[in-house]
Amino acid sequence: MKRLHKAMTRIVGVLLMALMMVPSGLKAETTEMLQTSKITGVVTDDFGEPIIGVTVRVKNAQNGAVTDVNGRYSVNAPKNATLVFSFIGYRTQEVAIKGKTTVNVTLQEDSQMLEEVVAIGYGAVPKRDLTGAVSSLKSEDLLKTNPVSINQGLQGKLAGVNVSQSDGAPGAGVNIQIRGANSFTTSTEPLYIVDGMPYSVGEAPATDYGTKSKNNPLSTISPQDIQSIEVLKDASATAIYGSRAANGVVIITTKSGAEGKAKVQFSANFSVAKSVKTIDVLDACDYANYQNERKANGWLFDGLEYAPDSFTYPTVGRWDDIKEPDPETGEMVVVGKKYKPSPQDFRNGFELNGQMFYGSRWQDQIFRTSFSQDYSISVSGGDKKGSYMYSGGYLDQQGIITNTYYKRYNIRANNTRKINDYIELGANISFTNAENRLARTNTETSGLITSAISYDPTLPLRDPEKESGFSENNSTGLSNPYLAAHNEKNVLLTKNVFASGFGVISFTDWLQFRQNLGYSYSYDERNQYYNRWTSSGRPSDGLGIKNDQVYESLTSESLLTFNKKFGVHAVNVVGGFTYDKVMWRSKYLRSSKYPSDGNEENNIGAGVEGREMTSDRGRSQLMSYLVRGNYNLLDRYMLTFSFRRDGSSRLSPLDRWSNFYSGALAWRLSDEAFIKSLNFFDNLKLRISAGQTGSQSVSPYATRTVLTAKDNNYPFAGSLENGMAQNRYNAAAPTLLSWETTTQYDIGLDASFLNNRVNLVADVYYKKTEGMLMDKMISWMSGFKQIKANFGNVTNKGVEVSLNVIPVKTRSFMWTLDANISFNKNEIGGLQADHFIPDLVWGFNNVFLMRNGHPIGTLYGYVEDGFYDNEAEVRADPYYKNATDAKIKSMVGEIKYKLLCLQRLTH
Numbered sequence: 001m002k003r004l005h006k007a008m009t010r011i012v013g014v015l016l017m018a019l020m021m022v023p024s025g026l027k028a029e030t031t032e033m034l035q036t037s038k039i040t041g042v043v044t045d046d047f048g049e050p051i052i053g054v055t056v057r058v059k060n061a062q063n064g065a066v067t068d069v070n071g072r073y074s075v076n077a078p079k080n081a082t083l084v085f086s087f088i089g090y091r092t093q094e095v096a097i098k099g100k101t102t103v104n105v106t107l108q109e110d111s112q113m114l115e116e117v118v119a120i121g122y123g124a125v126p127k128r129d130l131t132g133a134v135s136s137l138k139s140e141d142l143l144k145t146n147p148v149s150i151n152q153g154l155q156g157k158l159a160g161v162n163v164s165q166s167d168g169a170p171g172a173g174v175n176i177q178i179r180g181a182n183s184f185t186t187s188t189e190p191l192y193i194v195d196g197m198p199y200s201v202g203e204a205p206a207t208d209y210g211t212k213s214k215n216n217p218l219s220t221i222s223p224q225d226i227q228s229i230e231v232l233k234d235a236s237a238t239a240i241y242g243s244r245a246a247n248g249v250v251i252i253t254t255k256s257g258a259e260g261k262a263k264v265q266f267s268a269n270f271s272v273a274k275s276v277k278t279i280d281v282l283d284a285c286d287y288a289n290y291q292n293e294r295k296a297n298g299w300l301f302d303g304l305e306y307a308p309d310s311f312t313y314p315t316v317g318r319w320d321d322i323k324e325p326d327p328e329t330g331e332m333v334v335v336g337k338k339y340k341p342s343p344q345d346f347r348n349g350f351e352l353n354g355q356m357f358y359g360s361r362w363q364d365q366i367f368r369t370s371f372s373q374d375y376s377i378s379v380s381g382g383d384k385k386g387s388y389m390y391s392g393g394y395l396d397q398q399g400i401i402t403n404t405y406y407k408r409y410n411i412r413a414n415n416t417r418k419i420n421d422y423i424e425l426g427a428n429i430s431f432t433n434a435e436n437r438l439a440r441t442n443t444e445t446s447g448l449i450t451s452a453i454s455y456d457p458t459l460p461l462r463d464p465e466k467e468s469g470f471s472e473n474n475s476t477g478l479s480n481p482y483l484a485a486h487n488e489k490n491v492l493l494t495k496n497v498f499a500s501g502f503g504v505i506s507f508t509d510w511l512q513f514r515q516n517l518g519y520s521y522s523y524d525e526r527n528q529y530y531n532r533w534t535s536s537g538r539p540s541d542g543l544g545i546k547n548d549q550v551y552e553s554l555t556s557e558s559l560l561t562f563n564k565k566f567g568v569h570a571v572n573v574v575g576g577f578t579y580d581k582v583m584w585r586s587k588y589l590r591s592s593k594y595p596s597d598g599n600e601e602n603n604i605g606a607g608v609e610g611r612e613m614t615s616d617r618g619r620s621q622l623m624s625y626l627v628r629g630n631y632n633l634l635d636r637y638m639l640t641f642s643f644r645r646d647g648s649s650r651l652s653p654l655d656r657w658s659n660f661y662s663g664a665l666a667w668r669l670s671d672e673a674f675i676k677s678l679n680f681f682d683n684l685k686l687r688i689s690a691g692q693t694g695s696q697s698v699s700p701y702a703t704r705t706v707l708t709a710k711d712n713n714y715p716f717a718g719s720l721e722n723g724m725a726q727n728r729y730n731a732a733a734p735t736l737l738s739w740e741t742t743t744q745y746d747i748g749l750d751a752s753f754l755n756n757r758v759n760l761v762a763d764v765y766y767k768k769t770e771g772m773l774m775d776k777m778i779s780w781m782s783g784f785k786q787i788k789a790n791f792g793n794v795t796n797k798g799v800e801v802s803l804n805v806i807p808v809k810t811r812s813f814m815w816t817l818d819a820n821i822s823f824n825k826n827e828i829g830g831l832q833a834d835h836f837i838p839d840l841v842w843g844f845n846n847v848f849l850m851r852n853g854h855p856i857g858t859l860y861g862y863v864e865d866g867f868y869d870n871e872a873e874v875r876a877d878p879y880y881k882n883a884t885d886a887k888i889k890s891m892v893g894e895i896k897y898k899l900l901c902l903q904r905l906t907h
Helices: 001-017 021-033 150-154 235-244 284-301 344-346 362-366 449-452 481-487 600-606 871-876
Strands: 035-043 055-058 064-066 073-075 082-086 093-096 117-121 124-125 134-138 161-164 175-178 190-196 226-232 249-255 260-273 316-324 332-340 348-350 355-358 370-383 385-398 404-416 421-438 488-506 510-531 545-566 568-590 607-633 637-648 657-668 681-695 708-716 719-726 739-753 758-770 772-776 786-790 794-808 814-829 846-850 856-859 863-868 893-897 903-906
Touching: 064 073, 117 226, 117 249, 124 637, 124 786, 150 226, 190 235, 235 249, 235 607, 235 637, 235 657, 235 681, 235 739, 249 794, 284 344, 344 348, 362 449, 362 481, 449 481, 449 856, 449 871, 481 488, 510 600, 545 600, 846 856
Parallel strands: 190 249
Antiparallel strands: 035 073, 055 064, 055 082, 082 093, 117 124, 134 226, 161 175, 226 249, 260 370, 316 332, 348 355, 370 385, 385 404, 404 421, 421 488, 488 510, 510 545, 545 568, 568 607, 607 637, 637 657, 657 681, 681 739, 708 719, 739 758, 758 794, 772 786, 794 814, 856 903, 863 893
């Protein structure tokens, strides 16, 4: 980009020099008659490189000159005159001659002219004119680490933006939080805007085994297609999007063509991934000793005598007889010998199945070194009447767990065309096809990683005596990890289409109408099959599951923009109407007991037991009126105001509509005389904002009592008939269900100094979400357990600091340092009582507690207080007397707790 800029400046300079050649001569003759002297010099840039075509004129006079190809100029001027140097893209500079005959000048790039334009809601502004808290990330910064997804490219790049991934599997969904979580009952995901239109892909189908609850829209877009990403964080920036922007807004602008010849770009990235370390577990020898000790302790506990020969692993390895019933007599006869190893045998090694065996390292059977490849190609170009950009890509990301992967194919087309001076049309369309094979890693007792760290290390990988050919341990309920990795099928197929178009009518150069249309289609299909060699499929002779979902959204936006300058006043006003409609449908099929594993779930009707069939569909609508005004006085004092009125079909008719406001002030202190006199700041701006956004994150039918088909039989006409009944576990219909609101205040400071070599952005914010949409417990006498209601609040307050430094900047080398840090404090209030988040991990339910005055996600549990050292300490425990056979009494050597009540561990 720098080279292109330099080349363009040279071309423009030569043209300007040619145009001004004759006038310069005439002016020279005039100044000579005024007894002037000849002033010469060289004009260079920050890198010391000469600038061609710089206009050099005498202030308050008509004569001037233009620099040549070497940056030199010559002009006649009075000895006490002032020279004015100006050129496109550089700051205009005035230099007093003061009797000198040589005046050399270094021009500084004009950050205001060269600085990027930042996308905001329904428009764009120069970054220096922002009044709200907005963080930007350009394509070159996103791609520095060669990320395979936008999510990876965002991690750690923007202050106040937390990108987390709950699963390390390839293609796994991510969670993006902006300035903390606003709720613990609904989604904290921000609103995504792609090329000016809202973009969502719905949730991925979830099943009983191996779930993936969230599809992140960013995973469907190739990082190579991104031009810029803006994150709107404060209410001033987000309120224009109303109820959809309570969690912040992520605006993505994809690449487009530029005027000129067609440009072809190709990129290929390769990466290698490996597990840094495995979990330390007992090796086969230690495991065998542990099992022997465990068995001995069991005998002691029961008061029984034990014989060393009865241990699972004998003190000395021996050959035991293999006995089977005689087919004729039924008596047990010896048919062979089998070696029964001692614990020490696993340390020394012994022959098993024709090779030395030291025990199995099951984690090595499922982890691998994975390789990924990412290809992208694009063609772009344009002319004065329009532009085009076509791109395609292929990603093959292998997981570090064997037999897992994420494959994505994507194509994109962006086009714009000017019909005439008044009408412009544009269309963007993208298609993504992805296949994601996952391992079952998110269950505690039967997941693949759990099996790998818990499976018996004394068992070999293969066992020729088993029907499967691999070792099995049916008593634990765990699958052989290798078998599970290759025989548990969990594949998610995804297809996404996103299309948007616009038409612009420019009535004048300051008034235009824009119509936007957007359509998003997402199809997700999850196919699962667990054959009879896995722990899930063994009890039922194969288990198959098919689950798919279709998600569609339609958006229409009609906007009128007024943008005009009146002397030192600049006014920009946007007003309009938007309409959004979301539709979805899904179905779920499940069966078990298959005659064979050959067809897997592809013929799900072949399963003769455990058949389940369900389906669902729904829709919701959102209508909005909006207006935003920006006022700029003297390019120094800036005011922003926005208003939006939203109406949602998800809420109660009486509270369906709500208004959301925001306002912001900005003062560019660096343009004030008392700051200019310091000659230190290139830019210094103070920002203050306040506003309110909302949320409608409830089920589209939350305000209605749901009738559910159940296995209830009713006597009718002398027989029992299946019918409909209110499910008492469903919530009652609330008569009033209104908006969840988030109010936010922000104070920010933008500072640049040392010729824009140091750039600082700092913000302090306070954000409070009230009237949270949650389930409220009600009396069972109502016939229901709960009702959806507005109560409770969450407060977030924090500080964000971003720093950009350019320590070295030369013609051939530039060193840039970027750093950011943020602090956020989260607190819950207004709850009726403690709220648990149940079933986070099977077997460890309710370990996270929501309590007034504490942050979201506080971990609660018993507080460890050492160990029981002797029997007296055990009997002194007040709970010892209440222990029964159902609750085994504590024993010497076990963990002792300070209090057997809930205590906060960490947060």
